[in-house]
Amino acid sequence: MGKHMTLSVSDLSTCLGVSTDTITRWVRQGKLPVLPKGNDLRFLKKDLEKWAALHNIRLNLSDKKSGEKQNQADIRLSQALQNGGMYCDIAGNDIPTVLEACVNRILQIPDDFKSDLLDRLAERENALSTGVGNGIALPHPRQPLSYLPHPMITVNFLANPVDYNALDGRPVSILFCILCPSLQYHLHLLSALSFCLRDTDFISFLKSQPEMDQLLEKTVILQESIPL
């Protein structure tokens, strides 16, 4: 971003969120500071900032936030699973102990935050069970975890099935922990995961405790058919 950076009409039209017609009209009417040189209209960034401040207009120069927001929800389920990893033989006989064992084994959670995360997971379970049926539960905190670098889902196979107050009353043997740094990811992943879990073939595949590679392969195929 040099001091003498210039913008074109189309750059400025995206910055201001108006059409190029509006920009050329403003130039014609003498409302915008324009560089007098060249074949096309160019605007000096410095002048524009001055102008925007004078008129109290927001100038979204070099701001790509809106672009990011769009891409945010675009994380693939397989990617999240890969981020999270797979943990087998989780010990425990009831919900709190299972959750504690899970949280303790997740590598990506810094040790300082583990107890906090556990509280939140337990709180969520107390409010309403996350057991979705077919022996699967999706424990997750209700607040986004800002310390996480990226969204993740960990797959946890329990050593012993546990009574999870699930919707269909069946004991749960697989936990998918959904851990996200922001709410958009959360909703997106939750919806993608629950879509996959509607597939009975996928569930029986899960029950066989597949390897990480196999699971990823399967989800890559399955997530292609996810609407959205």
Place this chain on the structure above:
Amino acid sequence: MSVIKKMTSRFPLNLSHLDDRLLLIITGIIAGMCSGLAAVALRLALELVTEWLHPFRHFWWAFLLPAIGAVLSSIYLEKIAREGAGHGVPEVIYAVSKHGGLLRLRSSYSRLISSFLTIGSGGSAGPEAPVVMSGSAIGSNIAKFLWLNDRQRTTLVGCGTAGAIAGIFNAPLAGLVFSIEVILGKWNFSNIIPIAIAAVAGAEVSQALIHKQVLFNHMPFNVGTADILPGICLAVFAGLISVFFTKTLNTTGKFAKKFRFPLWVRALIGGSVVGGIGLFFPVVLGEGYHFIQSMISGTFSMGLFITFVAVFAKIFATAITLGWGGSGGIFAPCLLIGSLTGIFFHKIVFLLFENPACASEGAYALLGMTGLISGVMQAPLTGIFLVLEITGGYETILPLIVVSAISSTMSHYIEPASFYFKELIKQGQFLRPGTDARILSDLNISELISTEFTKVSENMIFREFIEIIKTSDQFFFPVVDENTDAYKGMIEIRNIRRYVLNPGIYDMVFLNQIMDTDILTASLENDLQDVLEMMESNNMESVPVVEHETFIGMISKTRILDLYRRELIMQTSVR
């Protein structure tokens, strides 16, 4: 835009690098001087021709003189200059508010010639409006020549106007105030300085070239507090007269248009009538500066009744001159009618009270003038400053303000639109900066339209459409013909919600069965005002834009608000 490139290539001096204010001041001086020259030229030419025609005024056929002048003037204006516009000031205001002050080059001289013919031959009209038109056209064309932008051009139009008024009256302040109050309608920093300087330049030109200034040779008056009460009465009277004047002007114009005469016949009739009136009341002929002069200095001699009749004679003469083909303004007639009114009122006061302690006849003539100008043009400041500059002192300022305020309020109460603005308001073209109408007229449909819409075919089955909805964030789907791409109707998600939730009909209906065909559409040619009106009266949030049966895009209220606010900021911010 290659406009800018041209600007740099055309001028080695490179004006674009000059500071904006300095550029406007320099070009403003040029505009002021040029328009001052135009004003002076018209003044001198009028004086010359009046003198030259003076010996012929005593013959019985003198009434034909104004007729000949009017015929020549109208033929010149329509056939040679092909100007095709009214008396000038509304056109200038229209150009300023709608087209960034663009005026034709021919306007810078055509009015001078036609009004010279009209007024010189004795038609009852003022040279100010023509001079204002030429002055503003000169300013506009200087800006055009230098490829300046709209804002700068408008300021130069103001400079030209101010120079012209300042030049013709030798009254720089009146020029400044008139230009800003009537023509531009916007007081702001970047306007005032160049216009003030242009006004002074115009006045200087006038002083240098006209040695014997008629009107404005600073006469002292003694107006005391005792004059306030009669002043108020005069103001009410002047207000009534000005309303009557405005109404007469308008009706005469309409009346004349009813006859399907050729142009010159109309001018001939009108001119002869004016000439006929002039035989009995020479005071109505021409612009009447000399009569005003004599009234102010108190050397005017007419009886009470004659003065009263003269007021109306002048009103009719002016209305007929302007309405039946002559060319000119109403500024000078206003001054004359005003001073006649003032003198008439003064005479009444002297008739009713013996030896009242009020000021001279001349002072009342001045008050009457202010009253008429404020009333007819609804420009109180112009009236006050013009008369202040006549007297050259502040002795009369208190009654002046009182008269001006009352008269303009009164005429505003009876006739909310002033003579200059009436036509514009009627056409919806009275667009002062920062007003709603102006913003709406500046914003273009093509700027507001959002075009990124997925179109769907009318033969699409509903199930397919459901799949499209899933991945789309549109609320509206235009339905088009498969082959010709012609617009058929709209589908609004809001309206089909219950069908969307009913999978049973997914395979049963085609889109042309559920689309909305009677939804109102706009076209690119519509004004935003029309579109908004349509949205409001039908309670719509968005309107599809369809042109030549092709769907172009949608206009939504949220988008309008967004741009409306920016436009408002741009137009009202202090620069």
Place this chain on the structure above:
Amino acid sequence: MNYKLLQIFRNTPFGRETFLQSLYFCKIIHANPVVYIPESDKFLMYFPNDAIQIDLDSSYLTSPKTAKKHASALFKEMGFKPAFFTPRSFTASTLPDIPINYDYFCCPRSVSDLSSKIGLGHIGPKVRRIIKHAPFPVLLTSPVFKPWKSIAVFFGGSTNASKALQMGLKIAMVSKLPLDIYTLKEKKSQTHYENIIKESNLSAPVSQFLRDWHFYKKSEFDTMLYDVPHDALIVVGAYGHGVIKDLLFGSKMEKIQSTVTNNLLITGPQCELSLLH
């Protein structure tokens, strides 16, 4: 794409030829013609830096009662839906403002002189000023309706000539008609012109649509004009220099238009166009 062409309708046999020509043009390039039937003998066009008053000759106001009927009949004959323009704003009561948001403008070579003079005369001063300021190309029609079957671009290498070339390519794209380029070499080699095209990123479309590129020596101007097929639409760029320069040096465009009878599409110095839409 939604192109619009504005046509000022003249209710005379000569005007009919002009109108048929522009309808044909619209048909080929898929544009929508819009007709303005003048009600007074003058109108104003506000361009970005100029207000131009166009004075029409009296033949434009011939029998206004039948004008609409005649225009509609011609519209239908060529398979268009009649579209008329009614002015909304007026500078003065007899002086309507005509908007300039059209993509093409069609007029005969002169509008303000009497039509009897129009064989192949000079371009009238008003039409010349429109060309100078217009953001759209202007179609100057041949005196008699004449369908065209190819496009001929006069390309001299300047910015305006590139505009003309772009315009020609644009029409070739939509109409699928063959495109020829005619170049008068001015002391420069053939490759010089090819490089210009490369620099302006036009080589891909040029190679796609070009049928032939004819080069002529500087002295062969008249030969070149004769070589242009009689049934071609000529696309040519106009320069912005003033009347004085034109009188002294003569304008190439002027010479072209007074020599050939073809339809001319002229892109002026302010003309804005892009290949994309």
